[in-house]
Amino acid sequence: MSDLDAFRAEIRAWLEENCPAEMREPARDEDDVCWGGRNFKFKNEAQKLWMERCAAKGYTVPEWPKPYGGAGLDPAQAKVWREEMNRIGARPPLSSFGIWMLGPALLKFGTEEQKVHYLNQIARGEIRWCQGYSEPGSGSDLVSLQTFGEDKGDHWVVNGSKIWTSYANKADWIFCLVRTDKANKYQGISFLLFDMTSPGVSTKPILLISGNSPFCETFFDNVTVPKHQIVGELNRGWDVAKYLLGHEREMISGAGGNDRLNTIGAFAKRNGLEDPILRAELAMFDVDALAFTAMGEKFLDEIKVGKAHPAQPNMMKYAGTEINKRRHELLMAAGGSAALEWESESSNGGSKARNWLRTKANSIEGGTSEVMLNVISKRILDLPGA
Amino acid sequence: MPLYHTEDQAMLADTARQFMADEGNIAKQLRHYRDINCKDGFGHGLWKQFAELGFTGILVAEADGGLGMGHVEAGIVLEEVGRNLTPSPFLTSSVMAATALGQASDELKGRYLPGLLAGDSVFAVAIDEGPKHRPERIACRAERAGNGFRLSGAKSFVVQGGSADMLVVAARTAGSDEDDAGITLFAVPKDAAGLSLENARLVDSSQAAHVKLDGVQLDADAVIGEVDGGRDVLNRVIRAGRVGAAAESVGVAQGSFDMTTTYLKQRKQFGKLIGEFQALQHRAAHLYSELEIARATVIKAQQLLDTGSEKADLMVSVAKAKAGKAAGLAVKEGVQMHGGIGMTDEYDIGLYMKRDRALAEFMGDLYYHADRVAKLSGY
Numbered sequence: 091m092s093d094l095d096a097f098r099a100e101i102r103a104w105l106e107e108n109c110p111a112e113m114r115e116p117a118r119d120e121d122d123v124c125w126g127g128r129n130f131k132f133k134n135e136a137q138k139l140w141m142e143r144c145a146a147k148g149y150t151v152p153e154w155p156k157p158y159g160g161a162g163l164d165p166a167q168a169k170v171w172r173e174e175m176n177r178i179g180a181r182p183p184l185s186s187f188g189i190w191m192l193g194p195a196l197l198k199f200g201t202e203e204q205k206v207h208y209l210n211q212i213a214r215g216e217i218r219w220c221q222g223y224s225e226p227g228s229g230s231d232l233v234s235l236q237t238f239g240e241d242k243g244d245h246w247v248v249n250g251s252k253i254w255t256s257y258a259n260k261a262d263w264i265f266c267l268v269r270t271d272k273a274n275k276y277q278g279i280s281f282l283l284f285d286m287t288s289p290g291v292s293t294k295p296i297l298l299i300s301g302n303s304p305f306c307e308t309f310f311d312n313v314t315v316p317k318h319q320i321v322g323e324l325n326r327g328w329d330v331a332k333y334l335l336g337h338e339r340e341m342i343s344g345a346g347g348n349d350r351l352n353t354i355g356a357f358a359k360r361n362g363l364e365d366p367i368l369r370a371e372l373a374m375f376d377v378d379a380l381a382f383t384a385m386g387e388k389f390l391d392e393i394k395v396g397k398a399h400p401a402q403p404n405m406m407k408y409a410g411t412e413i414n415k416r417r418h419e420l421l422m423a424a425g426g427s428a429a430l431e432w433e434s435e436s437s438n439g440g441s442k443a444r445n446w447l448r449t450k451a452n453s454i455e456g457g458t459s460e461v462m463l464n465v466i467s468k469r470i471l472d473l474p475g476a
Numbered sequence: 477m478p479l480y481h482t483e484d485q486a487m488l489a490d491t492a493r494q495f496m497a498d499e500g501n502i503a504k505q506l507r508h509y510r511d512i513n514c515k516d517g518f519g520h521g522l523w524k525q526f527a528e529l530g531f532t533g534i535l536v537a538e539a540d541g542g543l544g545m546g547h548v549e550a551g552i553v554l555e556e557v558g559r560n561l562t563p564s565p566f567l568t569s570s571v572m573a574a575t576a577l578g579q580a581s582d583e584l585k586g587r588y589l590p591g592l593l594a595g596d597s598v599f600a601v602a603i604d605e606g607p608k609h610r611p612e613r614i615a616c617r618a619e620r621a622g623n624g625f626r627l628s629g630a631k632s633f634v635v636q637g638g639s640a641d642m643l644v645v646a647a648r649t650a651g652s653d654e655d656d657a658g659i660t661l662f663a664v665p666k667d668a669a670g671l672s673l674e675n676a677r678l679v680d681s682s683q684a685a686h687v688k689l690d691g692v693q694l695d696a697d698a699v700i701g702e703v704d705g706g707r708d709v710l711n712r713v714i715r716a717g718r719v720g721a722a723a724e725s726v727g728v729a730q731g732s733f734d735m736t737t738t739y740l741k742q743r744k745q746f747g748k749l750i751g752e753f754q755a756l757q758h759r760a761a762h763l764y765s766e767l768e769i770a771r772a773t774v775i776k777a778q779q780l781l782d783t784g785s786e787k788a789d790l791m792v793s794v795a796k797a798k799a800g801k802a803a804g805l806a807v808k809e810g811v812q813m814h815g816g817i818g819m820t821d822e823y824d825i826g827l828y829m830k831r832d833r834a835l836a837e838f839m840g841d842l843y844y845h846a847d848r849v850a851k852l853s854g855y
Binding site: 464 | 620731740749751760764765766768770773791797842853855
């Protein structure tokens with residue numbers, strides 16, 4: 091038995107023993123997701139147990155080094171972990187912007203002290219992070235952001251506002267892009283971390299077409315941020331921001347997701363599938379969805395050993411979000427009028443319609459599809475003037 | 477197993493890329509043999525060179541004198557074949573027929589494999605009986621007669637049939653036309669009495685034959701595998717052909733895409749390089765994305781086949797469908813973005829469009845495989 095086979099057997103046995111049955115069903119919506127944080131209410135005991143058991147072994151962040159709360163798995167072992175999780179349909183024990191976005195940025199740009207402090211908190215689900223990037227006047231043109239941090243010696247005083255801040259009203263801390271030099275566009279931004287309970291921070295949820303409010307407006311009114319809470323160098327936060335965006339785009343793309351979720355034809359058939367044209371559309375979709383699953387696997391394999399193009403997350407984000415929007419369009423068509431139910435018990439609170447509407451943000455948040463195509467043209471295809 | 481090439485596979489890819497660009501390129505091979513109206517549609521000299529590099533034996537077991545490699549390696553060669561539109565009997569002989577012969581008796585192996593390994597022989601595989609790929613339906617009959625079998629029926633669009641020294645023929649020894657069971661595979665030599673072929677040159681200048689089997693008498697030792705139990709071997713042959721065609725499609729798509737992006741960086745209109753226009757940039761970027769995804773499906777399917785996974789069959793159909801879709805887009809965008817010169821015979825981009833069309837049809841098109849994906853997924 092090879093080392094990897096032995097490792098697989100070990101993981102399989104550990105999962106069998108430790109993953110509660112309730113956690114072996116796909117999450118139906120964002121309410122089923124374990125986000126962690128100071129104020130997080132576990133949906134049930136199984137969810138809490140699953141997160142804690144994984145955190146104790148470093149499996150909430152399997153690839154992070156052990157001193158930072160991870161399990162220190164190499165790329166091949168991490169792939170085995172994902173495969174074994176997928177095999178039993180296990181939910182991620184903990185999902186958070188700390189894991190997907192801030193963590194990788196800290197691993198690359200953080201000081202040793204920052205890594206030990208913040209990464210362990212993230213791995214144990216103690217602190218829930220939100221992302222302060224977009225502003226009312228700075229959407230696709232993110233680098234034009236105006237939120238300003240005034241230098242006061244040992245701290246900055248931050249004023250301004252952010253928008254589309256996911257779960258800002260539920261987050262404990264924020265990683266935030268702040269202008270620290272008004273004369274320099276790209277090299278005048280710093281990447282700051284601060285507590286959302288700091289005096290002067292307020293949030294206001296935005297009601298979306300889905301009827302839910304996952305995004306907020308976030309306001310900063312003379313917020314004090316100590317100087318040691320900067321990641322990377324002063325005025326070089328754009329480098330951190332771009333690196334983190336790569337990870338955000340990877341996350342939104344859905345790469346490495348459970349392949350059971352990717353074919354929808356069989357799912358649609360449960361409600362009867364009498365229309366041959368719809369069946370054909372579903373089949374064409376399932377070809378693309380299964381193909382994208384293979385792409386996700388290839389992308390993760392390659393990026394972990396440095397074989398992927400550095401701009402490849404942009405392609406993944408573009409393709410993955412367009413697929414997801416198409417998936418929900420077809421689920422609505424297959425569901426018929428039942429999928430229109432907005433407030434009813436049988437519809438789980440209108441989850442089909444609300445999820446469908448939620449996916450429309452996929453190709454906007456974290457960089458629009460059009461911006462992704464621009465980046466591919468410029469950085470991968472090297473097209474002129476792009 | 478990670479979804480990228482090992483070091484050995486990367487070395488093979490370098491060798492294949494260099495060789496095909498130098499020797500298998502469009503001017504030396506496709507245009508040359510097309511323009512001299514060659515009845516085989518490919519060069520036997522190049523086929524000998526394939527053998528010298530070991531390519532012809534990639535899927536032949538080491539015990540049988542081959543390299544004992546897998547579909548990933550065969551696909552590496554096929555991608556370069558696709559990129560250069562290199563006409564060769566590699567897919568029908570070294571991928572499909574070799575897969576069939578791998579399951580044959582030592583006697584049949586001894587009769588046919590040395591010629592394949594040396595690049596002296598060409599083989600074809602005769603499965604379909606109409607203009608669409610429908611291997612579920614086999615009406616061609618083989619009846620027991622004397623010491624062996626007598627074959628009667630017809631096969632359509634047998635690629636390389638006209639130049640083949642031997643045809644692997646799928647015939648029915650039991651049951652009715654649509655039955656899964658009752659299939660037997662035969663190795664039919666080109667000079668067998670009652671075998672007649674009518675050549676057809678296809679849109680991409682490849683040669684396919686309409687084959688008539690009019691009471692072709694064969695000895696019992698011409699059977700590949702088990703009598704009545706040939707469906708399993710046939711399915712292996714078909715999967716090898718499908719994933720091979722998908723790999724070739726990726727090469728066609730990549731070749732077409734590279735030509736097109738190069739053109740976008742050279743051609744000026746309105747005082748600008750046309751690649752500066754966002755309308756074209758976004759289409760090129762979308763195409764890049766589709767091509768990357770197609771490439772991932774192909775290596776995934778190859779690896780699943782090589783490891784004998786039960787998921788291989790589904791992924792092979794996904795790969796054939798997706799690679800065909802991506803390549804179809806690549807050649808259509810290629811011709812459109814080249815403008816008027818894309819319509820000329822002098823320019824190569826149109827040759828990519830023709831080859832894509834033939835490959836898309838070969839071993840089942842997008843619609844056939846999407847339907848298969850649905851059936852295999854339970855709807």
